[in-house]
Amino acid sequence: MHLAVVVPAFNESEALREFHLRLAAVFDKLDGMRCEVLYVDDGSRDDTYSVMCSLRDADARVSTLKLSRNFGKELALTAGLDHVDADAVVVIDADLQDPPELIPTFIAHWREGYDVVYGTRASRAGESRLKKLTASAFYRVMERLSNTPVPRDTGDFRLLSRRALDGMKQLRERQRFMKGLFTWVGFKQLSVPYDRDPRFAGTTKFNYWRLWNFALDGITSFSGAPLKAATYVGSFTAMIAFIYGVWVLIKALVWGDTVKGYPSLMLVVLFLGGVQLVALGVIGEYLGRLYVEAKQRPLYLTDEFVAAAENPADR
Numbered sequence: 001m002h003l004a005v006v007v008p009a010f011n012e013s014e015a016l017r018e019f020h021l022r023l024a025a026v027f028d029k030l031d032g033m034r035c036e037v038l039y040v041d042d043g044s045r046d047d048t049y050s051v052m053c054s055l056r057d058a059d060a061r062v063s064t065l066k067l068s069r070n071f072g073k074e075l076a077l078t079a080g081l082d083h084v085d086a087d088a089v090v091v092i093d094a095d096l097q098d099p100p101e102l103i104p105t106f107i108a109h110w111r112e113g114y115d116v117v118y119g120t121r122a123s124r125a126g127e128s129r130l131k132k133l134t135a136s137a138f139y140r141v142m143e144r145l146s147n148t149p150v151p152r153d154t155g156d157f158r159l160l161s162r163r164a165l166d167g168m169k170q171l172r173e174r175q176r177f178m179k180g181l182f183t184w185v186g187f188k189q190l191s192v193p194y195d196r197d198p199r200f201a202g203t204t205k206f207n208y209w210r211l212w213n214f215a216l217d218g219i220t221s222f223s224g225a226p227l228k229a230a231t232y233v234g235s236f237t238a239m240i241a242f243i244y245g246v247w248v249l250i251k252a253l254v255w256g257d258t259v260k261g262y263p264s265l266m267l268v269v270l271f272l273g274g275v276q277l278v279a280l281g282v283i284g285e286y287l288g289r290l291y292v293e294a295k296q297r298p299l300y301l302t303d304e305f306v307a308a309a310e311n312p313a314d315r
Contacts, residue, residue: 006038039052065302081160120191156182
């Protein structure tokens with residue numbers, strides 16, 4: 001049996017060596033399995049790739065992939081999945097928030113017949129209350145809006161069987177929300193709760209602005225609910241405006257009321273204008289994603305790929 005571990009990294013040189021020590025210890029305990037790890041450098045500005053190369057030179061189970069620039073975690077993860085061919089693939093970050101020691105548990109459930117085994121965060125150490133609150137709110141919003149149920153409090157840390165991996169390789173959209181895509185492929189899936197640790201070193205690459213845009217990508221990739229909401233709000237507003245207009249006309253014809261109230265008129269105009277701009281913004285988000293998809297650019301470009309020494313034919 002062949003196990004591959006994909007580790008996307010961006011400016012993670014401080015954590016990589018410790019991560020590999022713990023991962024190698026897990027590999028050593030997996031009797032009867034051929035193990036390898038693919039480190040993907042997503043255009044790091046520090047010496048992340050140099051550390052990856054040194055790990056590859058010291059361990060024959062290590063492969064390295066360097067992208068031509070920073071494409072973002074979703075595409076770096078996609079590149080890693082494209083370059084592995086194994087019976088089972090584990091996706092994990094290099095910051096040690098997700099424990100490599102949980103991999104044998106994933107493998108045990110995979111052997112029971114599960115195609116996707118994912119880690120669900122029972123706790124999130126080292127994160128602010130605001131970060132935990134916004135993350136919880138995002139997953140619950142996605143749960144309600146998306147036709148594809150995205151598991152709550154679940155990141156990218158998971159195991160994929162070969163057929164789940166083959167399914168992922170067929171999904172070539174450019175605006176990628178991997179958590180949703182992992183669920184979209186279906187098959188038999190299982191959650192494994194665990195306690196998430198704080199980062200071993202460095203700082204998170206996701207500030208609140210990037211997280212906000214990430215949430216927009218997730219919602220627009222897996223739900224048309226914002227478009228429907230814009231339609232409903234517009235229809236409701238138009239109905240209220242029509243009823244109010246009829247009332248003003250009746251007052252003028254029956255009681256001879258003159259139409260007054262410049263401030264209230266401005267308030268209505270500004271409100272309706274704001275609703276229209278919000279609706280146009282929602283449409284623009286979807287239209288912008290169609291524009292990106294229509295250009296048909298490659299998902300990523302590879303600078304260098306070096307296969308593990310245990311597979312010399314792949315060099």
